[in-house]
Amino acid sequence: MANRSGKEATLHQTILSEIEGRIVSGEWAPGFRLPFEMELAEQYGCSRMTVNKVMTQLANAGLIERHRKAGSFVRRPHAQSAVMEIHDIEVEVNSLGLPYAYKLLAQRKRKANAEDKSLMSLPAATPVMELLAVHRAGRRPFCVEERRINARAVPEAAEADFSQTPPGQWLIAQVPWSTAENRIQAVAASPEIARHLDVPEGTACLSIERRTWSPAETITFVRLTYPGDAHTLVARFKPAQGTA
Template structure:
């Protein structure tokens, strides 16, 4: 049974990779109708359920659109209001002319909880490494980092030493990301975050949440919380033409 599951997982990743590469390379243009699930299952000699899971992931990532009876089509590209880079916090701090420091506060490894599954779109069998870190600019806390890393997708994380190396830097070197999503909001500091940032509970903070994927596999979810009076978020973009 275990060998069967491993085979299905390997086929799942192969189909994902094959279809994604055809779309990203432009071989399958926007509007192109993908082969039907039954035909893909026959082509890859796998169950239709495996193909259906692949198509569901592709639809969630925005690469395809599924239409009942008509089939699945490569999505039309959607304009974004702004594009934010995945930046290195150490570089950001040093650009201010301040010395950078980092501290790992907590680390644990466990099975994905209901909240983890909601945040990262993963299943209950997924193992995660959960981290709490504080980044400093000079003597003042710059931001609090709360991060979950998919250990099932990045097994090396179980042995990674984050005592001196920030997880963001480690991930950028370890795993090439293909897709990222940002969510930005203003919040009041919780008691725990307030202690870490050296501010009063309820103080205005800027929160940036990010999810990243590599070849459609969820890699990490991270929340950066910055003191509202010490951080400005800037996005550079160009007008639609």
């Protein structure tokens, strides 16, 4: 009896480790239906009860969702951002237990246009670095980054290799800022954003627009667009003195 109990415990850990590894690595992407419990029990040569315990543990850990009759599915990670902070997207992804990847899609230096004047209060002809990138969590796109950097305030940006280092990480490490502003809204995915996020056009998304300033001028404007069902914003604050 003790040997059988020990064997079941070992199989439990084996099944748990293998399934968890496939989910965390992205091999089994969000929405993927796992094999049914009877199939897994047959595959591993164990009791269905052992498999059921594994599934319960995975569900409690937030890795899968169990639906009666339909089966078990890989749960889509739900990320959280602090509204009042400038955060590192790689840290966000890693906090979900997923591998992070980044790809620069476009980068160009140009002169400020009317939209830059509106978004960043830049005079005409100010040099601007414009970038487009996608951040990934496992095998799925996590968010699209559309960024403009004031190259007069940050001339080093013109020579930076943003194909290897995300611009947000680079700016946090290189450029001091004194003020930041977040603007948050729900948007429908445009054809371009939908393509980069691998979602249908018009999908509800969460857009965070951020401006940061040095004491002298605007440093950068960035728009981060996330699939709306996979991201939550969190704010923690205290009441002002004398308020209820």
